[in-house]
Amino acid sequence: MANNWGIPDLGFGIGLRTVHFPHILAKSPPVDWFEILSENFLDTGGRPAYVLDQVAERYPVVMHGVSLSVGSTDPIDFDYLRKLKALACRTRARWISDHLCWTGVSGVNTHDLLPMPYTDESLRHAAERVRVIMDYLERPVFLENPSTYLEFSESTWSEWDFLAELTERSGCGLLLDVNNVYVSAFNHGYDAFEYVDRIPEDRVVQIHLAGHTHKGTHILDTHSDHVVDAVWALYRRASQRLGNISTLLEWDEDIPSFDIVHAEALKARGFRAAPQNEVTRATRIHAA
Amino acid sequence: MQACILAEGPVEQAIRTSSATKEFPASRAPGLIRPSRTLAPLERLDIYRGMYELRLTEALRTDYPGLAHFLGEEQFAELARLYITAHPSRSYTLNRLGDGLPGFLDDLEGLPRPRLLQDLARLELASTFVFDEEESPTAGPGAISRFSYQQWDDLRFTPIRALRLVELSYPAHRYLEALRSEDALPRLRPARTRLVVYRRDFHVFYLPLSRPAYALLQSLCEGLTLGEAVQAMFDAGGTGEGLVYEWFRNWFTERLFQRVYV
Ligand SMILES: [Fe+2]
Numbered sequence: 001m002a003n004n005w006g007i008p009d010l011g012f013g014i015g016l017r018t019v020h021f022p023h024i025l026a027k028s029p030p031v032d033w034f035e036i037l038s039e040n041f042l043d044t045g046g047r048p049a050y051v052l053d054q055v056a057e058r059y060p061v062v063m064h065g066v067s068l069s070v071g072s073t074d075p076i077d078f079d080y081l082r083k084l085k086a087l088a089c090r091t092r093a094r095w096i097s098d099h100l101c102w103t104g105v106s107g108v109n110t111h112d113l114l115p116m117p118y119t120d121e122s123l124r125h126a127a128e129r130v131r132v133i134m135d136y137l138e139r140p141v142f143l144e145n146p147s148t149y150l151e152f153s154e155s156t157w158s159e160w161d162f163l164a165e166l167t168e169r170s171g172c173g174l175l176l177d178v179n180n181v182y183v184s185a186f187n188h189g190y191d192a193f194e195y196v197d198r199i200p201e202d203r204v205v206q207i208h209l210a211g212h213t214h215k216g217t218h219i220l221d222t223h224s225d226h227v228v229d230a231v232w233a234l235y236r237r238a239s240q241r242l243g244n245i246s247t248l249l250e251w252d253e254d255i256p257s258f259d260i261v262h263a264e265a266l267k268a269r270g271f272r273a274a275p276q277n278e279v280t281r282a283t284r285i286h287a288a
Numbered sequence: 289m290q291a292c293i294l295a296e297g298p299v300e301q302a303i304r305t306s307s308a309t310k311e312f313p314a315s316r317a318p319g320l321i322r323p324s325r326t327l328a329p330l331e332r333l334d335i336y337r338g339m340y341e342l343r344l345t346e347a348l349r350t351d352y353p354g355l356a357h358f359l360g361e362e363q364f365a366e367l368a369r370l371y372i373t374a375h376p377s378r379s380y381t382l383n384r385l386g387d388g389l390p391g392f393l394d395d396l397e398g399l400p401r402p403r404l405l406q407d408l409a410r411l412e413l414a415s416t417f418v419f420d421e422e423e424s425p426t427a428g429p430g431a432i433s434r435f436s437y438q439q440w441d442d443l444r445f446t447p448i449r450a451l452r453l454v455e456l457s458y459p460a461h462r463y464l465e466a467l468r469s470e471d472a473l474p475r476l477r478p479a480r481t482r483l484v485v486y487r488r489d490f491h492v493f494y495l496p497l498s499r500p501a502y503a504l505l506q507s508l509c510e511g512l513t514l515g516e517a518v519q520a521m522f523d524a525g526g527t528g529e530g531l532v533y534e535w536f537r538n539w540f541t542e543r544l545f546q547r548v549y550v
C-alpha cells in the first residue's frame with residue numbers, strides 16, 4: 001500500500017545514539033538509515049554536529065522530535081521551528097516526525113509526551129496547530145502515537161480514530177509505533193490489533209519498534225530492552241496491512257553494542273510479508 | 289495536570305497545591321482521569337510525576353557529573369529536586385536546563401564545602417558551553433609572523449568560540465580530570481585557580497594559567513590590542529617578556545585563536 005506522499009520504504013534503521021558514534025564513524029556499518037532525535041542536534045556545534053554531518057553524508061537521515069507540542073495551548077514556538085527547518089536542510093532529512101501530545105503550558109516544558117484528552121475541541125485545536133506548523137516547515141509532519149499512562153474521562157474519541165481524523169483535517173501523516181500501541185493497549189485495556197487495523201493505511205510512512213518495561217500494574221515505554229514477541233506480532237500485522245514501511249528500532253536506555261541494536265532492527269525482516277495464517281497463529285499465542 | 293506534575297510531595301498533596309487548584313478543585317481531580325484495571329486515577333497521574341523528576345535529574349547529572357559524584361546519589365537528587373522546583377525548564381532543549389545551577393548553589397544554605405561545590409558547578413557549566421559552541425577555524429603561529437614586528441602592538445586576537453575563562457577558589461579541574469580518567473579523586477585544598485576551558489578535536493580541556501597570563505588572555509579576549517593587553521598586564525605587576533612568548537607558543541599549539549588581525 002503506497003502512502004499519500006509516495007515516500008519510499010527506507011528499510012531497517014536505528015536511532016543515532018552518542019555511545020555508537022565511534023563505531024559508526026570507524027566502521028560505516030551497513031545500516032539502511034538513521035533516525036536522529038532532533039533536539040539533540042539543534043543547539044550544539046561540537047562533536048554531535050560533526051558526527052551528524054558525517055552520518056548525513058553516508059546515510060539517509062530522518063528527524064524525530066519531541067517539542068512540536070501539538071496539543072499545547074501555548075503559542076507555537078517558531079524559534080524551535082526555525083531551527084528544525086535549518087537542521088532538516090543541513091541533514092537533507094527525508095521527513096520530520098513528532099508526537100501526538102503536549103509537553104507543557106504557561107511556558108514550562110516538562111520534557112514529557114503528555115497525553116491529550118481526545119475530544120472534538122482538542123481535535124480542532126491540534127489540527128489547526130499542525131496546519132500552521134506544516135505551513136511554516138513547508139513539508140508534511142508525521143505524528144507518532146504516544147505511549148500513555150492515563151486517559152481522560154472527557155475523551156470521546158478512541159486514539160486511533162482521533163489520529164485518523166487529525167490526518168484528514170490537517171494533512172499530516174503518521175508514524176506508527178507498534179510498541180506504543182502495545183503499551184497503551186495494556187495500560188488502558190483496549191485491543192492492540194484493533195488499533196493497528198483501524199489506522200489509516202495511506203497515512204503511515206514509518207514504524208517504530210522498541211522494548212519496554214513491564215511493571216505489573218502498567219507498562220513503561222523505556223526503550224531499554226529487546227522487542228517482545230507480542231510487539232513483533234503487532235509489527236507483522238501492521239506490515240501486512242500497510243505493506244513494507246520504513247522501520248526503526250529505538251533503544252535509549254541500557255544501550256548495548258551497535259551490533260546488538262542493529263541485529264534487533266534487522267529481526268524485523270523476518271516479520272514482514274508473512275503468510276496470513278502465521279499471523280493468526282502468532283496473534284493467538286501472544287494474546288495470552 | 290502540569291501543576292500536579294511539577295508540585296513536590298505525594299500526589300494527594302500535589303492536587304491540593306494552589307497552582308493545581310487553579311486548574312481544577314482537588315475534589316474533582318480523580319474524576320478527570322479514568323481508572324485502569326490495576327491503577328486508580330491518581331496512581332496513573334503519579335507515573336508522570338515520577339518520570340518528570342527522574343528525567344530532569346538525569347539531564348542535570350549529565351551536565352554536572354563532578355557535582356553529582358561529589359555529593360553522592362541521594363544528595364544530588366535532593367539538590368536537583370530543589371533546583372527543578374525553583375527553575376522548571378522553559379525551553380525545548382534540556383541542554384541549558386542547568387544554567388542557573390551555580391547561581392542557585394550560591395544562595396543555598398547548609399551545603400558541605402560550599403565554595404568547592406560552587407567551583408565545580410561553575411567549571412562544569414563553562415564546560416557545557418565549550419562543548420556546545422560552534423566549531424571555529426583556528427589560526428597557527430604563522431598567523432602572527434605574517435605581520436611585521438612594528439605591527440605587533442596593534443595585533444588583535446579573536447579567540448575560538450569554544451573557549452571560556454574561569455577563575456576559581458579551588459583547583460576543581462583536577463577533580464573533573466580525575467573523574468573523567470577514572471583516577472583516584474584528589475582531596476582538594478583552596479588555591480586560587482585560573483583556567484582557560486577550551487575545546488580541541490571535540491574534547492574539552494582545562495589549562496591552568498598564572499595570574500598575569502590569565503590577565504593577558506582575558507584582555508585579548510575582550511578585544512584589546514596586544515600592546516594594550518601587555519601594558520595592562522605589566523601595570524598590574526606582570527611578568528618578563530620571555531614568558532609571554534612561551535604562553536603564546538602554548539596558546540597557538542592549543543589552537544585557542546581563530547584569527548589574528550590589525
Ligand atoms: Fe517511538
